[in-house]
Amino acid sequence: MSVLTLNNVSYKYEGTKKNVLTGISAAFEASKVYAIIGKSGSGKSTLLSLIAGLDVCEKGEILLGGSDLKKIDRDAYRAKSIGVIFQSFNLITNATALENIVLSMNISGVKEKNKQAIAYTLLEKVGIDRETADRKVLKLSGGEQQRVGIARALAHNPDIIIADEPTANLDTDTQNAILGILTELAHKENKCVIIVTHSKEVSSAADEIWGIQKGKIQFVGNGNK
Numbered sequence: 001m002s003v004l005t006l007n008n009v010s011y012k013y014e015g016t017k018k019n020v021l022t023g024i025s026a027a028f029e030a031s032k033v034y035a036i037i038g039k040s041g042s043g044k045s046t047l048l049s050l051i052a053g054l055d056v057c058e059k060g061e062i063l064l065g066g067s068d069l070k071k072i073d074r075d076a077y078r079a080k081s082i083g084v085i086f087q088s089f090n091l092i093t094n095a096t097a098l099e100n101i102v103l104s105m106n107i108s109g110v111k112e113k114n115k116q117a118i119a120y121t122l123l124e125k126v127g128i129d130r131e132t133a134d135r136k137v138l139k140l141s142g143g144e145q146q147r148v149g150i151a152r153a154l155a156h157n158p159d160i161i162i163a164d165e166p167t168a169n170l171d172t173d174t175q176n177a178i179l180g181i182l183t184e185l186a187h188k189e190n191k192c193v194i195i196v197t198h199s200k201e202v203s204s205a206a207d208e209i210w211g212i213q214k215g216k217i218q219f220v221g222n223g224n225k
């Protein structure tokens with residue numbers, strides 16, 4: 001059963017005439033890694049922002065389980081159901097890795113009292129030990145920062161994780177390590193992981209590859225084989 005379903009979704013930016021996305025339909029399931037590929041300007045980031053609930057499609061519907069995103073509380077959706085990982089990490093660099101996670105938990109309204117302990121555990125899961133967790137983000141390497149970015153996306157235990165070029169600024173070994181973490185989250189923890197990427201290595205590691213071209217989306221094939 002799909003966790004996220006797009007039915008005939010069309011979108012154009014305000015003040016523009018041409019649709020960026022036209023009649024897109026796709027279904028995304030738990031426990032799978034999806035790669036979204038397509039030329040620069042094809043609409044990949046636009047699709048992610050619709051899925052993330054940052055923007056609303058003008059035609060069609062995006063269903064979370066069976067509920068239309070237009071009709072549910074999108075702030076709550078963002079705080080509970082979806083975790084976002086960015087190319088440029090988007091962390092607070094003057095705070096420690098741990099503080100970044102705890103802050104994100106506070107913003108998402110996570111109620112648990114032992115947030116620090118949970119944050120250390122999340123960071124450990126993505127390969128950040130305690131000593132590193134207590135260091136300011138600006139003193140961490142790019143790969144370490146992206147690990148923190150993943151831990152932050154997991155801070156409210158979302159079902160869906162979306163990532164916009166998560167390995168673009170990283171060397172090959174680090175890229176593979178980050179991909180390994182994202183794949184484990186899907187295969188071992190049943191998350192639905194959707195990655196926008198230009199990288200062949202990333203798309204070939206995905207379970208399913210979908211391509212956007214001329215406003216349409218289509219299944220390209222299976223990676224990971």
Ligand SMILES: Nc1ncnc2c1ncn2[C@@H]1O[C@H](COP(=O)(O)OP(=O)(O)OP(=O)(O)O)[C@@H](O)[C@H]1O
Nearest residue numbers: 013014016020038039040041042043044045046047
């Ligand atoms: N805020 C905006 N207002 C108007 N047009 C926009 C806006 N943001 C993006 N676009 C246009 O929408 C189209 C799709 O952009 P989008 O960023 O989704 O593409 P992309 O596939 O993610 O590209 P890239 O791979 O370069 O990041 C482009 O033609 C872009 O110029």
